[in-house]
Amino acid sequence: xxxxLRDLIFxxxxxxxxxxxxxxxxxxxxxxxxxxxxxxxLLGDTLAHAALPGICIAxxxxxxxxxxxxxxxxxxxxxxxxxxxxxxxxxxxxSEDAALGIVLSTFFGFGVLLxxxxxxxxxxxxxxxxxxxxxxxxxxxxxxxxxxxILGGVALALVLLFYQEFKLLTFDPEFAGSLxxxxxxxxxxxxxxxxxxxxxxxxTVGVVLMAAMLIGxxxxxxxxxxxxxxxIVLSAAFGAVAGVVGAVLSFTEERLPTGPTIVxxxxxxxxxxxxxxPARGLVWEWWRRRQQxxxxxxxxxxxxxxxxxx
Amino acid sequence: MSSAVAVPLTGVLVASACALLGSFLILRRMAMxxxxxxxxxxxxxVAGYVLAQGPNLFAGFLGASLAAAVTVTAVEALKRTxxxxxxxxxxxxxxxxxxxxxxxxxxxxxxxxxxxDAILFGNIEFVAFDxxxxxxxxxxxxxxxxxxxxxxxxxxxxxxxxxxxxxxxFDAGLAAALGFSPAIVHYALxxxxxxxxxxxxxxxxxxxxxxxxxxxxxxxxLLTDRLAVMIPLSVVIGAVAALIGYRVAIAVDASIAxxxxxxxxxxxxxxxLFSPSQGVVARxxxxxxxxxxxxxQMLVVHLFNHEGAPDSEEESSVEHLSDGLRWSxxxxxxxxxxxxxxxxxxxxxxxxxLTEPGRETARLVLxx
Numbered sequence: 001x002x003x004x005l006r007d008l009i010f011x012x013x014x015x016x017x018x019x020x021x022x023x024x025x026x027x028x029x030x031x032x033x034x035x036x037x038x039x040x041x042l043l044g045d046t047l048a049h050a051a052l053p054g055i056c057i058a059x060x061x062x063x064x065x066x067x068x069x070x071x072x073x074x075x076x077x078x079x080x081x082x083x084x085x086x087x088x089x090x091x092x093x094x095s096e097d098a099a100l101g102i103v104l105s106t107f108f109g110f111g112v113l114l115x116x117x118x119x120x121x122x123x124x125x126x127x128x129x130x131x132x133x134x135x136x137x138x139x140x141x142x143x144x145x146x147x148x149x150i151l152g153g154v155a156l157a158l159v160l161l162f163y164q165e166f167k168l169l170t171f172d173p174e175f176a177g178s179l180x181x182x183x184x185x186x187x188x189x190x191x192x193x194x195x196x197x198x199x200x201x202x203x204t205v206g207v208v209l210m211a212a213m214l215i216g217x218x219x220x221x222x223x224x225x226x227x228x229x230x231x232i233v234l235s236a237a238f239g240a241v242a243g244v245v246g247a248v249l250s251f252t253e254e255r256l257p258t259g260p261t262i263v264x265x266x267x268x269x270x271x272x273x274x275x276x277x278p279a280r281g282l283v284w285e286w287w288r289r290r291q292q293x294x295x296x297x298x299x300x301x302x303x304x305x306x307x308x309x310x
Numbered sequence: 311m312s313s314a315v316a317v318p319l320t321g322v323l324v325a326s327a328c329a330l331l332g333s334f335l336i337l338r339r340m341a342m343x344x345x346x347x348x349x350x351x352x353x354x355x356v357a358g359y360v361l362a363q364g365p366n367l368f369a370g371f372l373g374a375s376l377a378a379a380v381t382v383t384a385v386e387a388l389k390r391t392x393x394x395x396x397x398x399x400x401x402x403x404x405x406x407x408x409x410x411x412x413x414x415x416x417x418x419x420x421x422x423x424x425x426x427d428a429i430l431f432g433n434i435e436f437v438a439f440d441x442x443x444x445x446x447x448x449x450x451x452x453x454x455x456x457x458x459x460x461x462x463x464x465x466x467x468x469x470x471x472x473x474x475x476x477x478x479x480f481d482a483g484l485a486a487a488l489g490f491s492p493a494i495v496h497y498a499l500x501x502x503x504x505x506x507x508x509x510x511x512x513x514x515x516x517x518x519x520x521x522x523x524x525x526x527x528x529x530x531x532l533l534t535d536r537l538a539v540m541i542p543l544s545v546v547i548g549a550v551a552a553l554i555g556y557r558v559a560i561a562v563d564a565s566i567a568x569x570x571x572x573x574x575x576x577x578x579x580x581x582x583l584f585s586p587s588q589g590v591v592a593r594x595x596x597x598x599x600x601x602x603x604x605x606x607q608m609l610v611v612h613l614f615n616h617e618g619a620p621d622s623e624e625e626s627s628v629e630h631l632s633d634g635l636r637w638s639x640x641x642x643x644x645x646x647x648x649x650x651x652x653x654x655x656x657x658x659x660x661x662x663x664l665t666e667p668g669r670e671t672a673r674l675v676l677x678x
Contacts, residue, residue: 041398042342049517092588094336098528101341102578105521109571112431112518116565134412208349208517212405219398257416260409267406274393282391 004248011251013138018247020140020148021262024204025239027152028197029217030159033228033235034190036218037170043082043191045211046104047198050081052111052207055132056118065129067147071199074132078195081107108207135206137258138250148200155196158189159232166190167228205259213239216266223277238273242266316438316451321552321570323457324434324510325522329548330464331503332527333540337479338499341524342397343385346404347500348507348519350381352411355508360418367456371508378504381407382497408516432515434566453513460509467502468541471495476537514567521571522548525578532581532588551577605641606648607675610655613664614672626661 007014028044035041054077055070062069081103088099115129131139159166168176169186177183194214201210221235246262275283303309335344354377355370362369381403388399437453449455468475474495477485482492503523510519526548530540555570562569583591612635616625625634632642646662649655654668664672 036394036398039395039397041395041401045342045345045401087590088582091590091593092532092582094528094531095339095341097339098336098341098524101345101520101524102528102575104345105517106525106571106575106578108517109521109568109575112565112568113559113562113572114564114568116431116568117562120563208408209405211401212409215398215401216405219394219402223393255417257412260412263405263409264413267402267409270402274388274391280393282393 014251016140016142016145017137017258018244020145020204021137021243021247022240023148023152024200024213025217025243026236027155027200028213029235029239030156030232031194031197032214032218033232034166034170035194035214036222041215042100042211044194044198044214046081046100047078047195048202048207048210049104050107051078051198051202052108053077053114055129056111056114059118059129074199074202075195078198082191132202133206135204135259137204144203151196151200155193158193205262209259209263212263212266216270220270220273223273223280238269242269313438316454317434317566318553318556320434320437320453320457320513321556322549323461324513325548325552326545327457327460327464327506328510328519328522329526329544330468331506332523332544333537334475334479334499336524336527336531342400344503344523345520346400347378347381347504349516350404350407351377351504351507352516353377353407353414356411356414371505374508375501375504377407378500382500431565432513432567434513437513456509460506464502464506518567518571521574525574529578529581532585547577602644602648605645606652607671609645609649610664610668610672611675613662614669617664628660628662
C-alpha cells in the first residue's frame with residue numbers, strides 16, 4: 001500500500017495517468033451535473049462521437065499531431081453537431097432521441113471514413129489519431145496533463161463565474177428568460193463547456209466511454225443530496241476517485257486497460273450510491289417498505305384478534 | 311464469390327436488415343436505446359467466443375442476445391426506480407457493458423481477431439474470405455448467408471407482427487386495452503434488434519450499426535407520414551447508401567463501413583434540406599411565400615381604406631407607399647409585384663389603382 005502511494009507520487013507514468021484521469025473526473029463531474037439535471041446526459045455521448053471528424057479534418061489541414069489544433073477541431077465539430085441537432089429537433093418531426101442518434105452515428109461514420117483515409121495515406125503518423133477512439137490514458141504525458149489542467153481550469157472558472165445563472169437555467173429556464181438572462185447564450189456556453197470536458201475525455205477514455213464520465217458521477221452524486229452545490233462537489237469527487245482508482249488498478253494489473261477500468265470503477269460508485277445513499281437509497285426504501293408491510297400485517301392481525309374485522 | 315460482389319452484396323443486405331427495424335425504433339423514440347444495445351452486446355459476444363473457444367457464430371449470437379436482454383432490463387429497471395431519467399439510465403448501462411467487453415477482449419482474447427478496429431469499424435472488407443463450407447462444399451461467403459437470414463427474419467417479424475407493432479408504437483394504451491402486451495412486443499423488438507446488431511456488428515462495427523438502423527428510417531420519415539411507405543422507403547435508402555458508400559470507399563481507399571454511413575448521412579442531409587413537407591429549404595420557401603402573400607393583401611387593404619378619401623391621391627402613389635406603410639422599399643416592391651401579378655392592382659402614372667378583384671380581396675381580408 002505504501003509502495004503504491006510512493007508510485008503514485010514518484011512514478012512518472014502513474015502520476016501523469018492518475019492526475020490526468022482525476023482531472024477528467026473532476027471536470028466531467030462538474031459539467032455532467034448540469035447535463036444530468038437538464039436531462040441532457042446523452043448529449044455528451046453525441047458530442048464525443050461528433051468530435052472525431054473534427055480531429056481528422058484538423059489533422060488533414062495542419063498535417064501534424066500537434067495537440068491544440070486537433071482539440072480545436074474536435075471542439076468545432078462537436079459544436080457543429082450540436083447546431084445540426086438543434087436544427088433537426090426544431091424543424092422536423094424527429095424527436096430529440098432520434099436527432100442525438102443521427103448526429104452521433106453519421107458524424108462518427110464520416111470520422112471513420114476520414115480516419116481510415118488518413119491511415120491509408122501516410123503510415124508515419126498513423127498511431128496518432130487512433131488513440132481518440134478508445135482513449136489512451138496509459139500514454140498520458142506531462143504536457144497532456146498541463147493542457148488538461150488549463151482547459152479544465154478555464155471551464156471550472158467559468159462555471160464558478162456563472163454559477164447563479166447556470167443554476168437558474170437548469171431548474172427554471174422560463175423564469176431565467178423572464179428575468180432577462182439570455183437563456184440561449186447561457187445554454188450555448190454550458191454546452192461549449194461540456195465540449196471542453198469531452199475534448200479532455202477523448203484522449204483519456206475515448207469516444208464510446210465519454211458518456212459514462214459525464215453521466216456517472218452526476219447520477220451518483222444526485223442520490224446523496226438535493227442541493228446543487230453539494231451535488232457538484234460530490235460529483236467531482238466521485239469522478240476523481242474513479243479516475244485515480246482506474247489508473248492505479250490498470251497500473252498494477254497490466255492487462256486491464258485504463259479507460260474501461262475507470263468506467264467500471266465509476267459504475268460501482270453509481271450502483272453503490274443508488275443502493276445505499278441515505279434518504280434516496282433503494283436498499284433503505286426496500287427496508288422501509290418491508291417494515292411498513294410488517295407493521296400493517298401486525299395491525300391487521302391485532303384487529304382480527306380483537307374481533308374488529310373478520 | 312469475389313470481393314467485388316460479396317462486399318457490396320453484404321453491405322446491401324446489412325443495410326436492409328438494419329433499416330427494416332429502424333422505422334419502429336424511430337417512432338418509438340428508441341434511437342439511443344438501439345445505440346446502447348449495439349455497444350452493450352460486446353461482452354456477450356466475447357463471453358460467447360470464450361466459452362466456444364473461438365469465434366463461433368452461434369455462441370456469439372447467444373451471448374450477445376443475453377447481453378442485450380441484460381441491457382434492456384437494466385435500463386428499464388433503472389428508469390423504474392425514478393432515481394435517474396431515461397437518458398442517464400442508458401448512459402450508465404451501455405458504457406459499463408462496453409467497458410466490460412473491452413476488458414474481456416484485452417484479458418482473454420488478445421489473440422483472436424476481435425481487435426479494437428474490428429469492434430468500432432467492423433471488417434466488411436474481408437467478408438469474401440470467410441466462406442461457409444458445408445459437406446466439403448464452398449457455399450460462398452458466410453456473411454451473405456447470415457445477413458440474408460437476418461433480412462428474412464426481420465421481414466417475417468415485421469410481416470407477422472405488423473399490426474401489433476403498429477398499434478403498440480402509436481397507442482400503447484389502446485394496445486394494452488385490446489389485449490396486446492406492449493411489454494412483450496417491446497422485448498421481442500429488442501431481441502430481433504440485438505440479433506441483427508450481432509450480425510451487422512462483424513461487418514460494420516458497434517457504432518456504425520446504429521447509423522444503418524436509424525438514419526435511413528429517419529430520412530424516410532422526413533419524406534412520408536405513412537408507416538407502410540416509410541418501411542420500404544428506408545430499406546431502399548439504406549441499400550442505395552450501401553452501394554454509394556462501397557463505390558466511394560473503393561475510390562478513396564478508406565473504410566467501407568465509414569463510407570456507407572457517410573453516404574446515409576448525406577442522404578439524410580439532403581432530405582433535411584429538400585424534403586417537400588419538412589425540408590429546411592421548403593420551409594424557408596413557404597415562409598417567404600406566406601410573407602409575400604400577406605404583404606400583397608395588406609397593400610390592397612391599405613389602398614381600399616384610402617380609396618375615395620381625400621388623401622387617396624397621396625397614399626396610392628408608388629413613391630409614398632414605403633413611408634405610408636412604414637415598410638422597407640424591398641418589402642414594398644415585393645408587395646406591389648405580388649399584388650400586380652395577382653391582378654389586384656394596376657399601375658397608372660405613378661399611382662396604384664385597385665381592380666375589382668383587388669377590392670374583393672380587401673373585403674375578404676377585412677371580413678376575417
